[in-house]
Amino acid sequence: MTVAEDTYLLGSGDLFIGNVSYTATEEDISAALTNVGAISGGAALSYKPSFTDVKSANRGTIASFKSDEEMTFKSGILTWDLKNIEKLSAAYYSEDIATGTRKVGIGGMKNIPVNYLRFVHTKPDGKTLTVNMFKAQAQSGFELTFDSEKETVLDAEFKLLAVTGKNDGNLVDIIEEI
Known part of the structure; x- marks a missing residue:
């Protein structure tokens, strides 16, 4: 697997x-x-x-400044609960105890929820690497594949949104126990 330089593999967690x-x-x-x-x-x-880039006609690029940034978090969810789909899409979850059924209705709703995400990876030494994502929205949709030969994995991709008024990392905090 080839991984881009700006991607941080987090492993299992x-x-x-x-x-x-x-x-x-x-x-x-x-x-x-x-x-x-x-x-x-x-x-x-x-x-x-x-x-x-700021370019001069006679000297080339004389300055460059960051004009935008995008951060995403991706993970495959192997064991999932129907009610969590409501947190990933424009969906509605309900449970009927009398009939013993759960239902998620997808589509037709305008808002995709914005959630707080936390990913916790435990290192081989038992210490943790914790990634806190303050505002995450699943904007890429999902696919559920039911295959008799392998497990169904819900591949979730979240776009991280900036927190206004927070200037010490407004997308994510990464905390490593040392």
């Missing part, structure tokens, strides 16, 4: 999702997050800045 304000306390964040299930194929965090 636990993915958590929930509706949390980036200003919430760690206790509130932990209480609001739900583990989405086992991960297949690891996870990748990609950062792509865009630059604008």
